[in-house]
Amino acid sequence: MNNALDLTLFEKILIAAGLLFFANAVWLAAGGGFTILYVAKGMYLTGIVILASQL
Amino acid sequence: MFGIELTEFLLFARQLGIAMAGAAALWGFIFSQKDFHCGEDTKCVIYDWIAVRIMPLFLIGVGIGTVSYVGLLMTVEAAAHQGIAYLPSTPEVAASFPILTPLFFVLILATLIAISLPNKGGEKYANWITYFYGAMFVVCFAITSFPAWRGELDARQLFYAGHGFHSIFTVGSVIVLDYLYIMSTRAEILKQHIFALFPTISAVVWYGLAFDLLSSLLIIEGFEPTTKLIFMQTVIGILIINGVFLSGPLARQMLSSVEPDGKEVRGGWKLWANIAGAVSVVSWVTITFVDSFENLPFSYLEYFGIYIGVIILAIAGHSFMECMERRTEPPEFIHN
Numbered sequence: 001m002n003n004a005l006d007l008t009l010f011e012k013i014l015i016a017a018g019l020l021f022f023a024n025a026v027w028l029a030a031g032g033g034f035t036i037l038y039v040a041k042g043m044y045l046t047g048i049v050i051l052a053s054q055l
Numbered sequence: 056m057f058g059i060e061l062t063e064f065l066l067f068a069r070q071l072g073i074a075m076a077g078a079a080a081l082w083g084f085i086f087s088q089k090d091f092h093c094g095e096d097t098k099c100v101i102y103d104w105i106a107v108r109i110m111p112l113f114l115i116g117v118g119i120g121t122v123s124y125v126g127l128l129m130t131v132e133a134a135a136h137q138g139i140a141y142l143p144s145t146p147e148v149a150a151s152f153p154i155l156t157p158l159f160f161v162l163i164l165a166t167l168i169a170i171s172l173p174n175k176g177g178e179k180y181a182n183w184i185t186y187f188y189g190a191m192f193v194v195c196f197a198i199t200s201f202p203a204w205r206g207e208l209d210a211r212q213l214f215y216a217g218h219g220f221h222s223i224f225t226v227g228s229v230i231v232l233d234y235l236y237i238m239s240t241r242a243e244i245l246k247q248h249i250f251a252l253f254p255t256i257s258a259v260v261w262y263g264l265a266f267d268l269l270s271s272l273l274i275i276e277g278f279e280p281t282t283k284l285i286f287m288q289t290v291i292g293i294l295i296i297n298g299v300f301l302s303g304p305l306a307r308q309m310l311s312s313v314e315p316d317g318k319e320v321r322g323g324w325k326l327w328a329n330i331a332g333a334v335s336v337v338s339w340v341t342i343t344f345v346d347s348f349e350n351l352p353f354s355y356l357e358y359f360g361i362y363i364g365v366i367i368l369a370i371a372g373h374s375f376m377e378c379m380e381r382r383t384e385p386p387e388f389i390h391n
Contacts, residue, residue: 018291018293020292021288047261048262
């Protein structure tokens with residue numbers, strides 16, 4: 001595997017947050033509430049805190 | 056047309072224009088101040104050249120923002136009495152004019168001075184432009200922080216500020232990043248200097264989105280599961296995953312390509328760089344656009360179809376501009 005494709009922890013967390021935003025869209029379309037949205041935002045902000053700690 | 060009100064369109068154009076100008080000023084400042092920290096070598100000349108080359112983007116942003124603001128001044132106060140209800144409300148937008156008009160006056164006056172100064176290729180201009188960009192970033196930040204004024208500093212006012220100024224760090228910075236990427240194709244030495252700043256620009260874009268997500272927590276009760284919101288959540292998911300790819304593996308590939316023994320980015324990586332760049336710009340502009348209009352009549356599939364169509368056009372436009380830029384002569388101090 002190309003080393004350039006290896007993802008850092010921060011990048012993995014952001015991908016998880018991005019996928020949660022998709023899940024939230026599906027959940028909202030199905031009539032669900034905003035719980036997944038808050039989890040997605042929390043996940044994203046966790047990634048940002050990790051990014052800040054790396055700078 | 057398509058549920059688009061004139062006032063909403065002018066607010067969108069003002070937001071996008073000033074975000075572009077603010078981001079151009081921010082990154083122009085960062086590039087131009089780099090020459091204070093290096094010696095007598097040619098790197099300083101390149102940083103200054105890049106900073107001056109960002110000026111057209113700044114001027115386009117100021118032009119769009121100013122024309123839209125003048126349009127708002129002529130239309131919003133009349134509409135303010137018609138009880139049109141959207142976020143922010145028309146009276147709140149009108150209440151921000153006494154704050155924004157002096158700021159626009161400073162922005163326009165300083166811009167006119169900047170474009171009327173002689174010898175733009177000279178060292179004196181390059182040094183002056185550092186302070187100009189720094190000051191204009193502050194002015195643009197203030198303008199985008201007051202899209203509306205509620206008369207008090209409550210949670211919704213803070214939301215307006217966070218939801219406004221983040222555009223400089225997100226949509227504006229992504230446009231500047233793409234502009235710099237296209238410009239870098241002129242010469243290898245430009246790539247070396249421009250690519251080196253990509254991780255910093257990416258980090259600022261990530262922080263900008265964090266500001267927006269945090270500010271939206273101030274109005275949790277305002278969320279409604281509309282088609283528009285569901286589409287926007289999808290686009291946010293796309294821009295985050297695309298952003299990781301762009302600022303991670305792709306940026307690392309580009310950085311390694313400009314190292315002394317690095318190989319030029321070609322083939323699949325080159326294609327993906329074009330696609331990811333176009334997806335990034337279109338996604339951010341889409342979020343800003345869709346968020347500005349209350350009554351867009353589209354279904355989810357229509358939203359998504361238009362979004363994909365614009366991405367395809369952007370990829371074609373991106374490739375065309377890159378091709379044109381590659382044919383442009385590099386600056387005279389570059390001999391490669």
